[in-house]
Amino acid sequence: MATMQKNKKTVVLGMSGGVDSSVAAVLLLREGYDVRGVYMKNWSKDLPSMRCPWARDLADAKRTAVRLGLPFEVWDFEEEYRKSVVDYMLTAYADGETPNPDVMCNQMIKFDAFARKAFASGADYIATGHYARVSDNGELMMARDAKKDQTYFLCRVSSDVLRRTLFPVGELLKTEVKEIAASEGLDAINKKESMGVCFVGEANIKEFLREFLPAEAITTGRVVDIDSGEVMGYHDGQLFYTIGQRHGLYLTSDLPYYVVVKNVNDSDIFVTHNLNHPNLWTRELLLKNVHNISGLDLESGKYFIRVRHQAPLVEATFDAVDKKIIFADDQKMVASGQTVAFYSASTDGVCLGGGIVSSDGNSTK
């Protein structure tokens, strides 16, 4: 028995309380790993409409660990999270960008701070409930369930960590994950879908920003029809709106309108009813902070690009000197601050890295 224990590889599994990481725990145990469950406490501060947003998730994760007989710990990353995700997010919003905190959380917390702590504590591997796969040489591969694939969110992690990362549910379809959860009696615990959102849902982002940004950063103003110049309504803060956004506008018209221009120096937001308005479409995107999972620079050449989670892969050419993507066809405008993920044009399903859409030169055409 003692020697068997010795040969067991240790895995520190990030448990979110969601069904995916819970099933990951089941799969790792079936594989014979020595599994230690860890809840990453990134955010515990109350928000106006949300008291103790983490308590429920923590309880679900802990309950799953108890059910499966796993040792379980809470690791506190609030300081790191505040610095590298929250402050980044606030700065980006204040600059008129629409950042993606999940991408940043994976890059800075789950696959950096958490991974380092896990390895330092003697773990052979870390594991999470992400839908993704890792090839033998540390490449990030799309999940078997293409509909659930989460490589977009993981496009800014590094292969050093991926080589020691297990994604147990990456080989499964969501339906299979649900079946396993049900067979283990975990379905009653992990009811909600794991949305991948770190701490605030879309609905709460406004409240979050109101709470943490200085009041003067939130400029209210008019919503103007860019074609007719007519005032269509008023908005409660320019930074809450994103180019291409349709919903959440409180306007005089019943027709669909889209945000086409928001200018940090002017309180107005311009909208259009014309879906073909040039500002809603783009052929090129300028990037900043281009990240390659392998650690090398991304070379100029042809790639498949994904501009948002679950968006189709589209063909594009990357100019590494200008850090510019040129799409084969017109694409819906991608807001500055958003992440675009690079996938290999030659090998199916390999995610190579990701860049952030720059605010320079992209807002108008």
Next chain:
Amino acid sequence: MINLDNAAAARLDAKALEAMLPYLTGDEYLNPSAAYLPALAVARKYEAAKNQIASLVNASGNNLIMTSGATEANNLALSAARGFAGSAVLVSPFEHPSVVASAAHGCGSVEVLRATPDGFVDLTDLAAHVTDETVLVSVALTSGDLGTIQPIREISEIIHRTRQERIKRDLRMPIWLHVDASQGLEVLEVNIARLGADMLTLNSGKLHGPKGVGALFVAPAMGINLTPLIYGGGQEAGMRSGTENVAGVMGFAEAVRQIAKHRKATFRQLQEYKTELRAALVESFGAGVVFLGNPKKQLVSHLPISFPDYDAERLIFALENSGILVSTGSACAARKNEVSPALRAIGATDEVIAGSLRISLSSENSCREIPRIISALRLALTDENRAI
């Protein structure tokens, strides 16, 4: 399933449900405020039900304001403390959040009284904190976490003497005692006059009545000025507008009738259960289990314990796998991942707090459950479930 968390929710008494039905699906669904005779009959039954509920503490239904539960009743009681310049409110360390949170809104300064290590309001501390500004003292009849029965009579004595002394000095500032009696009345017999409370909160849901029904008793002629929380048609003497929850009140009244009828038997049953469970815990876990609160002045329905160094939340999850429901601290505290203020107040160590479980019983529990509880606890007390 074995429910050891009856203080969080008690099952609706079958007879209480039966008493409610005529007012829901039967012909007595009418609005008691309507002018026609059949509605008047409903109004009379409603008043009789209020009398029945008030009889729980030997009071009159005329002095009850029916509410949507104990939280609302507590909020309404605290409104008595508003509107005084420089006023102060004293609360026990055993209060429900609805008292503490409500006091924090416009009741002047709020001070939490000290507790003795065995789970009671420290009377010396109370006497020291009553000043000329004190307008309201709020003390729960029993600690929700510890089940310790608070020395309400001694407290009301202190307040009564303060009142007399203020009159002598021609000081017009009133002082009142509010008692949240949400818990304990299933086994305790309470007489409002002997207790000396000026306001008292009642809770239907904890007494096998329907949830969402409560009441505030307000002593007459004490000069208590409440501010309604809800305005409208002026029901409940203008203190709580909204069409009367007739069915809920009828259910509460029937639950009270059943409680009174079976109280002695319930008391004996729970006393036997508690004694046996305590003995079984000592026999099985020895010094590994700690008992909280003074057992001599503790509800027979409550057995607060701790397995120091264990993580109570993990124990709860492990016990639920064995079909046993139990809580740590109060239900609200557990959800928020906050340490129970009551356990802090009695000076419990972090280890004891971490491993604390609140066992609360009702007439539905039977001693036959005890062996299953012990074996489930044995399964739960694993190294994985220790606090880290």
